[in-house]
Amino acid sequence: MKKTVTPLRSLCAALAALMLLLALAVPAFAADGFADLYYRVNDSAEVLTEDEDGELEASLEELSVRQSFDVIIATIDSLESEGCTSMEEYADDLYDYCQFGYGENRDGVLLVVSTGDRKWHISTCGYGITAFTDAGIQYLGEQMTPDMADGDYAAAFRTFIQWTDAYVTAAREGHPYDVDNMPKEPFSIVYLGVALVIGLITALIVTGVMKSRLKSVAPQRDATSYVRQGSMKLTNQRDLYLYREIHRTERPKETDSGSSGGSSTHTSSSGSTHGGGGGSF
Helix, strand or coil: CCCCCCHHHHHHHHHHHHHHHHCCCCCCCCCCEEHHHHHHHEEECCCCCCHHHHHHCCCCCCHHHHHHEEEEEECCCCCHHCCCCHHHHHHEEEEHHHHCCCCCCCCCEEEEEECCEEEEEEEEEEEEHHHHHHHHHHHHHHHHHHHCCCCCHHHHHHHHHHHHHHHHHHCCCCCCCCCCCCCCCCHHHHHHHHHHHHHHHHHHHHHHHHCCCCCCCCCCCCHHHHHHCCCCCCCCCCCCCCCCCCCCCCCCCCCCHHCCCCCCCCCCCCEEEEEEEEEEC
């Protein structure tokens, strides 16, 4: 039977309270670095089939454990149904109330999608703030939103999982995706073949047209046939000043503070530091 969470934040708050009651008896984090008692797919809006839910849950579990980095997806019907007015506020509070994150710094990323409002938001914490820069989040949104706009949320979430793996790996290799290091689209050999065929056809057409116009001439072995003997006589000569050399120095461009890169951060209602960003679809 497919799991549902309604309302999602209320359940997470209850789980958080339970965890606080058990705090004296058990460590705050399990032995593997993650807090207990939560799913990584919370489909309150019920946009996924049971099979899709299970598939995504398994993918998120494998990715989170392998990268030691918590990755969570949640859907809601609308902000109004959750008693909230801001996607950022809701995503941050959900992350905090449900005790998401890996280790003491609670490293991770949470994607929240509001189907009724047609909005999405990514909340990052700990190492997630490093791995997901502002520019990187907007790029990731561009990859997901076409599928969300078509109602194919499972495909959008698969894209999110795939890119999250790439983002964390790139960050740990020392070059997180940012304004000066955005992901490169894969090059397909098919595009090269199509371009060569189009270029060849175009060249044949152009040369064919040019050849068809040459009806009054015949090929010659050298240029002597085109020279008239005694036709050129030099009667006057003089020096003409044709060019001048100018040295220019480029004026330094003003730095655009909005494209400086990195991650902007803010403080949630619980006092935790988060990064993130979102958009609509």
